[in-house]
Amino acid sequence: MSDFIQVLLGLALGYVISSYIESFMHEYVSDARPKAVRFWSRVPWLFRPLINTHYSHHTIHHVRTFRNDHVTQFRSEEEKQKLTEELLQRGKHGRTIIQGAYATKLHGEGAFVFVSPLVIFFPVFYFTLEPIGFLAGCVTLLLPPFMSHFVHPYLHRPFEEGQRTAPRWLAWLLRTRYGRAIYRNHFLHHRYGGVSNFNLVLGADYVRRRTRALTAKDLEVMARIGMPLPDDAPAPAEAVRG
Numbered sequence: 720m721s722d723f724i725q726v727l728l729g730l731a732l733g734y735v736i737s738s739y740i741e742s743f744m745h746e747y748v749s750d751a752r753p754k755a756v757r758f759w760s761r762v763p764w765l766f767r768p769l770i771n772t773h774y775s776h777h778t779i780h781h782v783r784t785f786r787n788d789h790v791t792q793f794r795s796e797e798e799k800q801k802l803t804e805e806l807l808q809r810g811k812h813g814r815t816i817i818q819g820a821y822a823t824k825l826h827g828e829g830a831f832v833f834v835s836p837l838v839i840f841f842p843v844f845y846f847t848l849e850p851i852g853f854l855a856g857c858v859t860l861l862l863p864p865f866m867s868h869f870v871h872p873y874l875h876r877p878f879e880e881g882q883r884t885a886p887r888w889l890a891w892l893l894r895t896r897y898g899r900a901i902y903r904n905h906f907l908h909h910r911y912g913g914v915s916n917f918n919l920v921l922g923a924d925y926v927r928r929r930t931r932a933l934t935a936k937d938l939e940v941m942a943r944i945g946m947p948l949p950d951d952a953p954a955p956a957e958a959v960r961g
Contacts, residue, residue: 725851743927790877834863866919870892870919901921904918907937
């Protein structure tokens with residue numbers, strides 16, 4: 720098999736696997752349903768990493784921040800200070816959340832939980848692919864933590880602000896058709912309570928039927944807060960609050 724085919728195979732396998740694992744872990748750990756979290760809480764010594772990951776992502780990122788809209792993390796300095804004080808009382812995990820920009824970047828135990836299911840595929844690729852295919856597969860296997868740490872913070876900023884403030888390579892990625900689709904997918908993930916549209920590495924959500932289509936009202940809200948709209952979207956009516 721030629722090196723070119725090996726590279727394509729490695730990239731494709733890594734991408735598919737990483738997209739599926741990201742979608743699954745995001746749904747069943749980061750945004751797990753209350754019943755699952757209650758079960759974990761019965762044996763916290765065993766499920767502490769899952770409990771902490773859910774707390775940082777769902778409780779802090781979804782519930783305690785971005786209450787006003789998708790691009791406003793705190794409604795006031797007082798709100799930020801109150802949450803900061805609460806997190807400091809949680810000790811090391813609370814400080815980790817703060818250091819991760821209040822759970823907009825992948826840090827600490829969340830990074831371990833996020834990456835751990837991917838790890839088993841590195842030896843699988845190593846023993847089944849040629850070296851160049853293995854290296855290519857490693858690149859796409861690492862996409863979920865890469866996207867969560869580097870790309871995710873910009874998905875909570877107006878598009879034009881991201882273009883001004885992101886590193887040049889990242890600004891380019893964000894304005895590609897793929898990057899603009901990530902903006903929309905993540906907007907829907909937050910807008911509807913974290914029950915769909917889990918992927919930053921797009922793909923598995925669609926196959927798993929975990930997506931929600933944009934409505935006219937969604938488009939109006941996206942336009943108001945500066946999210947990139949689909950190329951074929953109709954011109955939104957006067958922006959509404961939602």
